[in-house]
Amino acid sequence: LIQQAIRRVLLCLVLLLTACSDPVNNALPSWADGQVKTAVLAYVDSVTRPQSPAFLPSSERIAVVDHDGTLWAERPVYFQTYMIYEQVVNQAPDHIDWHTEQPFMAVLSNDQDYLDAHGYAAMRTLSAAVTEGMTTGAYMSLSQQFAENSVHPERQVAFSNLTYLPMRELVNYLHQNDFQVFIVSGGDIGFIRGFSEQFYGIPRERVIGSSRRNVLSQDATSVLRGAQFASMNVNTMKVLNIDLHIGRLPVFAVGNSDGDLAMLAYTAKNGGFALVLEHDDAVREYSYREGASGVLEAAVENDWPVVSMRDDFLQIFKTSD
Amino acid sequence: LIQQAIRRVLLCLVLLLTACSDPVNNALPSWADGQVKTAVLAYVDSVTRPQSPAFLPSSERIAVVDHDGTLWAERPVYFQTYMIYEQVVNQAPDHIDWHTEQPFMAVLSNDQDYLDAHGYAAMRTLSAAVTEGMTTGAYMSLSQQFAENSVHPERQVAFSNLTYLPMRELVNYLHQNDFQVFIVSGGDIGFIRGFSEQFYGIPRERVIGSSRRNVLSQDATSVLRGAQFASMNVNTMKVLNIDLHIGRLPVFAVGNSDGDLAMLAYTAKNGGFALVLEHDDAVREYSYREGASGVLEAAVENDWPVVSMRDDFLQIFKTSD
Numbered sequence: 001l002i003q004q005a006i007r008r009v010l011l012c013l014v015l016l017l018t019a020c021s022d023p024v025n026n027a028l029p030s031w032a033d034g035q036v037k038t039a040v041l042a043y044v045d046s047v048t049r050p051q052s053p054a055f056l057p058s059s060e061r062i063a064v065v066d067h068d069g070t071l072w073a074e075r076p077v078y079f080q081t082y083m084i085y086e087q088v089v090n091q092a093p094d095h096i097d098w099h100t101e102q103p104f105m106a107v108l109s110n111d112q113d114y115l116d117a118h119g120y121a122a123m124r125t126l127s128a129a130v131t132e133g134m135t136t137g138a139y140m141s142l143s144q145q146f147a148e149n150s151v152h153p154e155r156q157v158a159f160s161n162l163t164y165l166p167m168r169e170l171v172n173y174l175h176q177n178d179f180q181v182f183i184v185s186g187g188d189i190g191f192i193r194g195f196s197e198q199f200y201g202i203p204r205e206r207v208i209g210s211s212r213r214n215v216l217s218q219d220a221t222s223v224l225r226g227a228q229f230a231s232m233n234v235n236t237m238k239v240l241n242i243d244l245h246i247g248r249l250p251v252f253a254v255g256n257s258d259g260d261l262a263m264l265a266y267t268a269k270n271g272g273f274a275l276v277l278e279h280d281d282a283v284r285e286y287s288y289r290e291g292a293s294g295v296l297e298a299a300v301e302n303d304w305p306v307v308s309m310r311d312d313f314l315q316i317f318k319t320s321d
Numbered sequence: 322l323i324q325q326a327i328r329r330v331l332l333c334l335v336l337l338l339t340a341c342s343d344p345v346n347n348a349l350p351s352w353a354d355g356q357v358k359t360a361v362l363a364y365v366d367s368v369t370r371p372q373s374p375a376f377l378p379s380s381e382r383i384a385v386v387d388h389d390g391t392l393w394a395e396r397p398v399y400f401q402t403y404m405i406y407e408q409v410v411n412q413a414p415d416h417i418d419w420h421t422e423q424p425f426m427a428v429l430s431n432d433q434d435y436l437d438a439h440g441y442a443a444m445r446t447l448s449a450a451v452t453e454g455m456t457t458g459a460y461m462s463l464s465q466q467f468a469e470n471s472v473h474p475e476r477q478v479a480f481s482n483l484t485y486l487p488m489r490e491l492v493n494y495l496h497q498n499d500f501q502v503f504i505v506s507g508g509d510i511g512f513i514r515g516f517s518e519q520f521y522g523i524p525r526e527r528v529i530g531s532s533r534r535n536v537l538s539q540d541a542t543s544v545l546r547g548a549q550f551a552s553m554n555v556n557t558m559k560v561l562n563i564d565l566h567i568g569r570l571p572v573f574a575v576g577n578s579d580g581d582l583a584m585l586a587y588t589a590k591n592g593g594f595a596l597v598l599e600h601d602d603a604v605r606e607y608s609y610r611e612g613a614s615g616v617l618e619a620a621v622e623n624d625w626p627v628v629s630m631r632d633d634f635l636q637i638f639k640t641s642d
Contacts, residue, residue, distance in 0.1 A: 007371075050328070059524060136564055180526070193568045203380060204568035205501070205526075211565055216557040220583060221590045223564040236537040243457055243544040244532055244551075245566060247514045247525035262541060269542045 027173045030166040030315045036275075037312065039305045040170070043273040047251065048177050056251060058178035063252035064242055064263060065171065067185035067192055067209075070256045070277055071200060072163040075286045079159050080191050081123060083146040087130035104129070127188075128227035135222040136190050136214065140204075143194030157317075163199055165318045167277075170254075171200050179252065182206045184242060186234040186259055190225075208245045209233050234259040239266045258294040264304065274304040281310035285317075348494045351487040351636045357596075358633065360626045361491070364594040368572065369498050377572060379499035384573035385563055385584060386492065388506035388513055388530075391577045391598055392521065393484040396607045400480050401512050402444060404467040408451035425450070448509075449548035456543040457511050457535065461525075464515030478638075484520055486639040488598075491575075492521050500573065503527045505563060507555040507580055511546075529566050530554050555580040560587045579615040585625065595625040602631035606638075 031037040046054040047061060068074040088098070088107040098104035103122035106114035115122055131139055147159045155162065174181050181202055185192055189209030196202040210233040213226035233241055239262050242250060253260075253267035256277040268274040276299040280287050289296060299306045309316060352358040367375040368382060389395040409419070409428040419425035424443035427435035436443055452460055468480045476483065495502050502523055506513055510530030517523040531554040534547035554562055560583050563571060574581075574588035577598040589595040597620040601608050610617060620627045630637060 059518075136568075137570075140568070189565070189568070197380075205566065207568065214561055214564065216560050216583065216587070219590070220557075220560075220586045223561060239537050239541075240535055240544060243535065244510070245526065247457075247461070247510070247528065249458075262537065265541045266537070269540070 027176075028166065028169050030169055030313060032312050032314055034312060036305045036307050040273075040275065043252070044173070044177050060248060060251065061174075061177065061179040062246060062248050062250045063174050063179045063181045063254075064184045064208075064238075064250040064267065065167075065181060065253070066255040066257070066260045066263075067183050067187055068257075069279065070164075070254055070260075071167050071171075071183070072159070073285060075288070076154065078187065079147075079152070079162070080127075080143075080187050082150060082153070082159075083143060083191070084123065084127050084130055086146065086150065087142070088126055091130055131225050132227040134225050135217070136225060137222060139188075139190045139225060140194040143188075143191045144198070145194075147195040147199070160195070160199060161317055161319060163318045164313070165315050166313045167254075168200060168318060171202065174252065175201060180206060182208055182242070182246060182250075184233065184238050184263060185209045186232070186238075188212075189233075208238075208241050236262045238263040242266075255295065257292045259291075261295045261298055264295065265298065265302075268302060268304060274299075274302070275307060276304055277307045277309060280308055281313075281316065283310075285309055348497075349487065349490050351490055351634060353633050353635055355633060357626045357628050361594075361596065364573070365494070365498050381569060381572065382495075382498070382500040383567060383569050383571045384495050384500045384502045384575075385505045385529075385559075385571040385588065386488075386502060386574070387576040387578070387581045387584075388504050388508055389578075390600065391485075391575055391581075392488050392492075392504070393480070394606060396609070397475065399508065400468075400473070400483070401464075401508050403471060403474070403480075404464060404512070405444065405448050405451055407467065407471065408463070409447055412451055452546050453548040455546050456538070457546060458543060460509075460511045460546060461515040464512045465519070466515075468516040468520070481516070481520060482638055482640060484639045485634070486636050487634045488575075489521060489639060492523065495573065496522060501527060503529055503563070503567060503571075505554065505559050505584060506530045507553070507559075509533075510554075529559075529562050557583045559584040563587075576616065578613045580612075582616045582619055585616065586619065586623075589623060589625060595620075595623070596628060597625055598628045598630060601629055602634075602637065604631075606630055 027041065028037055046052050047056040049055060065071060068078050072079070085107050088104055092098050092108055099108060103115065103118055103125055107126065150159055151157065152159055152162055171181050183192055183196055183202055183206065187209050189207055189211050192209050193204040193207045196204060196207050211230045213228045213230045214223050215226060217224050231237060231241060238260065242263065249270045249272065250267045251272035253264050253272060254275045254277065255264050256279065264274040264276065276295055278296060279285060296306065348362065349358055367373050368377040370376060386392060389399050393400070406428050409425055413419050413429055420429060424436065424439055424446055428447065471480055472478065473480055473483055492502050504513055504517055504523055504527065508530050510528055510532050513530050514525040514528045517525060517528050532551045534549045534551045535544050536547060538545050552558060552562060559581065563584065570591045570593065571588045572593035574585050574593065575596045575598065576585050577600065585595040585597065597616055599617060600606060617627065
């Protein structure tokens with residue numbers, strides 16, 4: 001009982017310190033002062049200040065944030081691709097036929113031309129082949145290892161170091177303001193769950209992604225990945241899955257590609273805040289409008305703030321974890 | 322700035338009071354002292370006491386709880402059925418054909434024999450007819466109204482008063498011990514979300530249920546209910562959806578029917594606590610083993626504690642909300 005009392009007192013102190021530290025002054029240090037940063041701060045203030053007409057109770061402070069190209073880089077290909085390639089190489093000794101069969105052969109012989117030409121179709125085949133039957137737990141561990149330790153082929157740094165520092169600050173800032181931040185990604189739900197807590201402080205249950213038709217193992221102890229997609233979480237499916245997993249309207253949405261347009265429009269049309277990242281920094285990151293022209297046009301049309309990664313981010317990448 | 326400081330001080334005081342009230346002494350007042358209550362308290366103690374070898378950080382304290390027959394009654398039929406009947410009656414003026422077409426005619430003429438004979442098939446038709454195209458938001462409002470205000474035909478009390486007081490206490494007790502409690506129900510996900518926060522303090526994003534193939538509205542502002550099921554959340558699908566929505570192993574599971582068996586076994590086989598409610602109180606509630614014999618046998622076989630509603634619950638129903 002005394003121990004319990006001591007624990008309660010300690011808990012009280014921790015809560016006091018947490019509640020009494022001031023999260024506002026140091027918000028978004030890697031964001032340049034300017035219209036976009038001001039708009040973000042003003043919006044968050046408007047829904048968190050109790051006297052504000054737009055005030056929202058914390059239960060309704062729902063943020064939805066895309067992953068590839070929004071929380072970390074996505075070039076030259078989605079990083080999940082590299083994990084699948086690694087698995088093809090690792091599992092090849094058990095699959096002698098892969099050495100003479102496409103698209104496996106292309107990965108094993110590093111035939112980038114073939115892989116570029118067959119793009120997404122090749123990826124679907126590879127991904128199903130190397131992950132079907134794997135437990136969802138094992139898949140998450142794999143992705144955690146990958147994101148922490150594997151190295152981006154062009155940049156020669158761990159993938160974890162290709163997360164965007166200003167976006168990590170934004171997620172923290174939203175958390176400090178009692179938002180629930182959900183990742184809503186076209187990437188595999190288990191892939192992102194492997195590192196979402198460690199990188200972004202976003203718990204697994206707040207990750208929404210593409211998913212497979214999984215099955216329960218014979219002994220009922222684990223869930224095994226299926227080969228077919230249950231849900232490809234892009235475009236309107238992002239909105240449908242937000243409704244399925246959260247059951248509330250998001251009030252804050254961030255994305256960077258046309259696959260985020262439905263989610264951004266859904267948020268904005270219901271009175272929320274939509275924010276678009278523009279990849280316009282060829283020096284520090286990448287510069288491209290491919291797959292993003294629709295969302296960039298919609299941003300202009302609807303007055304959604306656009307983050308220029310070149311101008312609005314003082315630093316782009318988190319340098320170490 | 323002064324206002325902000327005052328708010329912070331007030332927040333601190335609230336947190337202090339919350340953290341320092343003792344949740345243990347008054348835990349589960351409507352549960353009779355005995356083996357089951359002792360087992361529940363001992364399990365929760367074992368995963369929350371930091372010195373315990375079974376200690377779990379709060380992120381891993383995941384509880385999954387069935388709804389019909391576990392958090393509220395389910396007799397003579399699942400209560401969701403009554404909401405659908407009400408909607409048939411309310412919408413009938415716009416559907417003149419329903420007066421001469423089954424199963425609508427049976428509802429409108431109160432032909433219980435027909436409805437009993439056609440059971441689930443009739444229900445699927447009715448449910449799709451009255452809710453297809455409805456926004457998920459409107460459907461939730463409907464269910465909130467229904468659960469608060471509509472009256473159980475046999476018992477003549479509001480459905481809210483047919484929630485189980487001891488189970489509400491258990492959910493509170495788990496919340497006080499930093500569990501995330503998810504409802505995992507065969508019922509419609511939106512139906513339960515309509516009242517989960519109000520009745521159980523369980524936020525909508527912690528409700529997992531059966532869902533439809535919904536669509537985004539033309540103007541991209543809302544999600545419209547489809548007629549076909551996307552997921553029937555029973556048996557093994559409960560486990561697959563737990564993995565999809567939460568991405569963690571549950572450590573505490575409660576159910577009452579064979580449709581909960583997979584979820585209970587999954588929890589127990591991974592080292593968690595499985596608890597089964599037995600409906601054995603014909604005087605205060607209902608007494609039946611129909612649809613539950615498998616789970617009751619499994620409980621005996623695997624040494625899962627079984628709650629006798631007759632003996633372990635001092636009071637069964639919450640009397641008012």
